[in-house]
Amino acid sequence: MCFLPQDLVAPHTEHVFNDDFWSGQDLVCNALDNMQARFYVDERCVFFEKPLLESGTMGTGANVDVCIPHKPQSYADGGKADEVRTDAAQGYAACAAVLR
DSSP: OOOTTTTSSSGTTTTTTTTHHHOHHHHHHHHHSSSHHHHHHHHHHHHHTEEEEEEEEEETEEEEEOOOOOOOOGGGGGOOOHHHHHSSSSOOOOGGOOOO
């Protein structure tokens, strides 16, 4: 299966990333640039009982969350990114900084 750049994993592309797509995955790895997309993929992984390796950045730090089906926590329940944001008390991603 070949995906085009406009084929984003999102509710409006469920005709592309349908039940057969999700059922066929053994593991899902994320490297997404926004929380809405992260929560959507997490929701799909919980529904289809797929392990999720979620990665991201917070400022200059990186984080990885491993979410296993039938374990007490999914990405939406909070993870490393929430801990870093709380500890740092700033919550600004480096890619969102504006330098003048």
